[in-house]
Amino acid sequence: MKTKIKGMQQTLSQPTPGSMVLLPILYMVWSDTLLSDQELTALMRFLDKIDWLSDADRDYLKNRLNPESPPNREELESWWQNIKGAVTEDKNYPDMASVGIDLLTKNAPEEAHTFPLEKVKKELADLEKQLGIVGKSAALIFKSDHHNISTSYQTQQAFDIDRLTSLLDGSRKPLIDELKAFIATKEFDYVRPDDLENYRNQVLDWCKILADKGYGAIGYPKAYGGKDDMEGYFTVMETLSYRDLSMVIKFGVQFGLWGMSILSLGTKKHHDRYLRDIGKLELPGCFAMTETNHGSNVKGIETTATYDHADRTFTIHTPHVNARKEYIGNAALHGRMATVFAKLIIEGKDYGVSTFIVPLRDQDGNTLPGIEIEDCGRKMGLNGVDNGLISFNQVVVPRENMLDRFSSVDEQGKFQSPIAGDNKRFFTMLGTLVGGRIGIPRSANAAAKSGLTIAIRYGDQRRQFGPEGGEEIPILNYRMHQRRLIPLLAKTYACHFALEYVTSRFLNRKEEEMQEIEALAAGMKAYVTWHNTATLQECREACGGKGYLSENRIDALKNDTDVYTTFEGDNTVLMQLVAKSRLSAYKEQFENMNLFTIINYVAAKTKTSITEKNPLIIRNTDEQHLLDPDFHLSAFEYRENSILDSAAKRLKRLMDEGMDPFDAVNVSQHHLFTMGEAFIERVVLEKFLEKIAAETDPKIKEVLKKLCDLYALYQMEKHKGWYLEQGYMEGVKTKAIRKMVNQLCWEIRKDAVPLVNAFNIPDPCLSAPIAM
Numbered sequence: 027m028k029t030k031i032k033g034m035q036q037t038l039s040q041p042t043p044g045s046m047v048l049l050p051i052l053y054m055v056w057s058d059t060l061l062s063d064q065e066l067t068a069l070m071r072f073l074d075k076i077d078w079l080s081d082a083d084r085d086y087l088k089n090r091l092n093p094e095s096p097p098n099r100e101e102l103e104s105w106w107q108n109i110k111g112a113v114t115e116d117k118n119y120p121d122m123a124s125v126g127i128d129l130l131t132k133n134a135p136e137e138a139h140t141f142p143l144e145k146v147k148k149e150l151a152d153l154e155k156q157l158g159i160v161g162k163s164a165a166l167i168f169k170s171d172h173h174n175i176s177t178s179y180q181t182q183q184a185f186d187i188d189r190l191t192s193l194l195d196g197s198r199k200p201l202i203d204e205l206k207a208f209i210a211t212k213e214f215d216y217v218r219p220d221d222l223e224n225y226r227n228q229v230l231d232w233c234k235i236l237a238d239k240g241y242g243a244i245g246y247p248k249a250y251g252g253k254d255d256m257e258g259y260f261t262v263m264e265t266l267s268y269r270d271l272s273m274v275i276k277f278g279v280q281f282g283l284w285g286m287s288i289l290s291l292g293t294k295k296h297h298d299r300y301l302r303d304i305g306k307l308e309l310p311g312c313f314a315m316t317e318t319n320h321g322s323n324v325k326g327i328e329t330t331a332t333y334d335h336a337d338r339t340f341t342i343h344t345p346h347v348n349a350r351k352e353y354i355g356n357a358a359l360h361g362r363m364a365t366v367f368a369k370l371i372i373e374g375k376d377y378g379v380s381t382f383i384v385p386l387r388d389q390d391g392n393t394l395p396g397i398e399i400e401d402c403g404r405k406m407g408l409n410g411v412d413n414g415l416i417s418f419n420q421v422v423v424p425r426e427n428m429l430d431r432f433s434s435v436d437e438q439g440k441f442q443s444p445i446a447g448d449n450k451r452f453f454t455m456l457g458t459l460v461g462g463r464i465g466i467p468r469s470a471n472a473a474a475k476s477g478l479t480i481a482i483r484y485g486d487q488r489r490q491f492g493p494e495g496g497e498e499i500p501i502l503n504y505r506m507h508q509r510r511l512i513p514l515l516a517k518t519y520a521c522h523f524a525l526e527y528v529t530s531r532f533l534n535r536k537e538e539e540m541q542e543i544e545a546l547a548a549g550m551k552a553y554v555t556w557h558n559t560a561t562l563q564e565c566r567e568a569c570g571g572k573g574y575l576s577e578n579r580i581d582a583l584k585n586d587t588d589v590y591t592t593f594e595g596d597n598t599v600l601m602q603l604v605a606k607s608r609l610s611a612y613k614e615q616f617e618n619m620n621l622f623t624i625i626n627y628v629a630a631k632t633k634t635s636i637t638e639k640n641p642l643i644i645r646n647t648d649e650q651h652l653l654d655p656d657f658h659l660s661a662f663e664y665r666e667n668s669i670l671d672s673a674a675k676r677l678k679r680l681m682d683e684g685m686d687p688f689d690a691v692n693v694s695q696h697h698l699f700t701m702g703e704a705f706i707e708r709v710v711l712e713k714f715l716e717k718i719a720a721e722t723d724p725k726i727k728e729v730l731k732k733l734c735d736l737y738a739l740y741q742m743e744k745h746k747g748w749y750l751e752q753g754y755m756e757g758v759k760t761k762a763i764r765k766m767v768n769q770l771c772w773e774i775r776k777d778a779v780p781l782v783n784a785f786n787i788p789d790p791c792l793s794a795p796i797a798m
Contacts, residue, residue: 041108043134044083047126047146050168052090053105054122054159061093068156076149078142106168108133113168122159123150125168180500181486181779185725190784193717193726194522198261205262208239209269210788216270219409219582225272229410230360232273233280234307236266242281243305246289250301256461257533263465267472268791271586272410274469278462279355279411281305283313286461287365291381291429300363300383312364312386314351314416321596324367324379325452329418331368331382331428335439338425342368342384344417353593357414358401362387364416370433370441377441378448379455381429384421396421407585457540462594463547464532467554468525473587474518474554474561477580479782480797481511481565484572486779487796501568502778508771510568512778514561516736519781521554523717524710545607549706552597552604555590562587569796578794602695604702605673612674644755647762655715658738662711664754665745666704673697711738729777736770739763 041049055065069091073084090097097105112129119125123146131138195202208214213235217228236242245259246252259282266274285304288296303309320326328349331340344350351357354364366384370377386397393399402413428434432455433443445451485502501507528546535543562584566573573580591597651657676697680690691698714734721727742749746760755763774781789798 041105042080042083042086043130043137044079044141045086046108046130046133047123047141047150048087049105049129050109050122050125051150051153051157051159052087053102053109055157056097056102061091061096065157066091066093068153072149072153072156078146110168121147121151122154123147126150180503180776182776183780184777185729185780186723187780187784189723190726190729190781191786193721194784195786196526198257201258201261202265205241205265206268206786206788206791209266210790214269214273215790216793219272222404222409225410226359226412229270229272229276230310232270233276236262236273236277237281237305237307242277242285242307243301245281246285246301246305247297250297251305252301257529260461260465260468260529264468264472267469268476268787270410271469271473271583272408275355275408275411278465278469279313280307280310282462282465283459284311284356284361284363284365287313287381287459288383288429290459291365291431291455292383293429293431295426296383296429310356310360310362312354312356312361312416314354314357314364314384315367316352316354317349318352318415319348324456327367327369327379329366329368330371331366331380332371333373333425333435333439335435337422339422340382340425340428342366342382342418342421342423344419347417349417351416353402353413354416355411355413357386357399357416358412359391359414360412362389362391365429366418370435372435372439372441377433378452380433381455382423383427383429384418384423386416394421406588407582408589454540457544460532460544460547463551463600464525464529466590466594467521467551468529470555470558470587470590471518471521471525473583474514474521474558475782475785476787476792477562477565477583478511478515478518479785479787479792480578480580480794481568481573482515482778482782484569484796485511488572502775505768505772507568508775508778509768510564512771512774513736513740513767514557514564515778515781516733516740516774517557518561519730519733520710520714520737521550521557524713525550525554527709527713541607541610545604546706546709548595548600549604549702549709551594552591552600553703553706553710555587556597558587559584559591572796578796579792580794598699601699601702604705605698608670608701608705609674609677609698612670644753645758647759649766652739652762652766653735655718655734655738658735658742659708659711659715661742661749661754662704662708662738665748666701666708668752669697669701669704673701707741711741729774729781732770732774732777733781736767736774739767739770743767 055061055069070088073079073087079087109125109129112132113119113125114128117128127138127141127143127146130141192199214232217225219225233242240251240253241262243250243252244262245254245256247254263274263278263282266277281304285301288300288304292300300309304311315324315327317327317329319328328345329351330343330345332343333340351364351366354361357364363383363385366382367379368382370380385394386399387393396419398417398419400415402415405413425435432445432451433441436442443451445454482502485507486500488501489498490501502511528543528550531539531543531546562580566580566584569578569580572578576582595603646652673694676694677690680693681687685693711734714730714737718727718730718734721730743760743763746755746763749755750757750760792798
């Protein structure tokens with residue numbers, strides 16, 4: 027309920043000379059909302075208390091404070107024009123009192139001479155505090171043109187974008203440029219995904235076009251129409267990801283999973299018979315491993331392949347509905363054959379998982395006897411890929427259809443393998459297929475680059491709000507907007523360089539390194555695909571309603587890559603695989619130590635702990651220290667090694683206490699997951715630092731250093747709870763890290779658009795109006 031002031035009536039007379047000093051405050055309290063009781067009480071007490079106003083001034087002001095008869099629009103407009111006309115544009119007003127004194131001086135200079143100006147300023151400053159008016163900020167509304175840091179900060183080009191693009195593309199730049207130009211043509215224009223049949227056929231046509239150009243067979247031996255270029259295959263997968271992701275997955279299923287399974291698990295007779303046709307897409311095929319009951323647990327699959335020595339055949343059979351091959355790409359419509367993972371049964375004995383080529387359809391596309399295929403139908407994304415379920419009802423295939431590089435049945439009907447141990451044989455077989463866990467994160471990171479390019483370019487163009495009296499500013503100038511996008515940009519660069527490293531390790535692999543390489547590939551697949559999912563969601567939100575429009579493609583990127591977190595292995599399971607690999611290496615390290623080396627190891631570890639937990643270090647907030655790459659890497663290594671050490675001790679303690687090993691691992695799953703994550707983060711940082719160290723261009727080196735600093739500190743901020751628990755940092759340091767993250771986001775903002783432009787994504791591939 028509003029306070030009433032009796033006996034007062036509003037008039038439209040001009041302000042009295044002395045009242046002008048308070049006119050800016052009066053305008054402020056009426057312009058936004060109705061006068062509150064608290065404001066009215068404060069103003070009335072003020073007017074009764076001060077002694078430098080005349081009775082006429084006091085009466086005018088009180089008359090204008092009647093809640094039942096507030097100033098009308100015309101009077102407020104008159105006040106606004108009077109105040110604005112008295113304001114000097116290039117003058118910084120510290121409070122509203124200064125604006126009022128200028129108004130008085132301009133309109134009643136003689137009256138102004140009689141005012142005790144210092145007293146007026148002091149008492150008006152107290153009134154502003156009571157009313158909650160921030161005078162310096164409020165005064166800006168009366169200025170026509172207000173410039174500050176936020177309005178003046180803008181995109182700059184401080185480095186050679188083409189040179190950075192060349193650094194990102196590396197030696198494969200000619201192939202990348204060629205392919206980008208090819209997929210940017212009208213031939214690859216997007217089609218509507220809601221027409222399922224049309225979209226699937228279009229994706230098949232695109233893959234045929236790519237096959238005709240030789241891109242499909244690029245990783246196959248030259249004898250079969252390829253170029254023996256597996257790095258080229260990964261490069262093609264990544265580059266295609268800038269266009270249509272259904273095309274990428276269809277391409278990967280046909281030439282990667284189907285073709286590479288023949289190449290990697292088969293022998294020359296299979297290569298001679300199938301590879302050339304697969305590379306030309308004259309023989310569409312599938313990779314049938316996953317079953318309804320068994321996703322990540324390939325050893326647990328239930329499809330059987332029973333050998334009949336009399337006929338020299340295998341009978342492929344699905345024992346029940348939940349043993350069907352599920353979510354198989356190319357199965358619903360186009361696949362004519364499949365690499366089928368099944369348990370090999372010889373004379374009633376189970377010899378574990380082997381692989382077999384099983385025909386699905388004839389050349390006219392008719393399903394063959396014993397084959398039942400069901401369409402998975404519409405999915406959350408990737409609807410250009412025809413996923414299906416396959417079941418086999420006593421399907422007979424000849425003996426030569428067994429892919430026999432690692433296991434076979436000899437002329438006497440006996441099982442043979444060049445690898446004696448069942449486990450080793452199984453993991454060797456799967457290890458040849460690690461390439462999928464490299465192609466998927468590279469595709470995911472390309473999708474993240476697309477999303478960031480759209481969101482950051484839009485943020486640089488879209489203007490919203492701004493300081494009082496000033497123009498609207500790009501939303502990318504807002505510190506919180508920078509916080510949302512720029513750390514993700516830094517992480518995307520970090521992941522790019524780490525994926526380069528993992529790809530190189532895989533292509534130049536040695537047998538004794540395979541366990542580590544498999545763990546790296548599994549961890550990077552999980553780390554990058556999770557990053558992509560988080561990045562695209564943030565990009566969508568950062569673009570507001572425009573990000574929600576399908577025309578700007580973030581929805582397609584989000585929907586199509588969402589499944590990346592679960593295919594080629596569920597990410598959570600993969601991180602545990604990484605942890606188990608690290609534990610094996612840890613155990614092996616100690617098994618190879620004698621007493622002397624163990625003592626040295628413990629002494630070195632104790633010394634490191636004492637050094638890094640020095641009170642001066644854990645509280646150090648100097649900028650030079652916070653931006654020191656040695657500090658970053660030491661912090662990441664400390665986290666990785668500490669979690670590994672504690673996880674190993676925890677598992678040993680649980681098992682020493684009599685807990686079943688499976689239960690011990692189950693109890694420790696979160697611990698193991700964190701261990702895998704810490705390992706991957708250290709690798710990512712390490713490879714980023716190595717890339718910066720090798721760079722010779724000082725401008726590019728400088729911007730990459732800032733990105734790397736941001737990646738490192740942002741991850742430390744994310745894990746600050748752990749560092750505080752461990753006593754590795756104190757609160758004063760984690761606060762300083764948070765401030766430094768904010769500062770780095772601000773500094774990198776001016777480079778953000780050039781940094782996404784360095785991804786060099788063709789506009790037809792982005793196809794987002796807000797990013798043009």
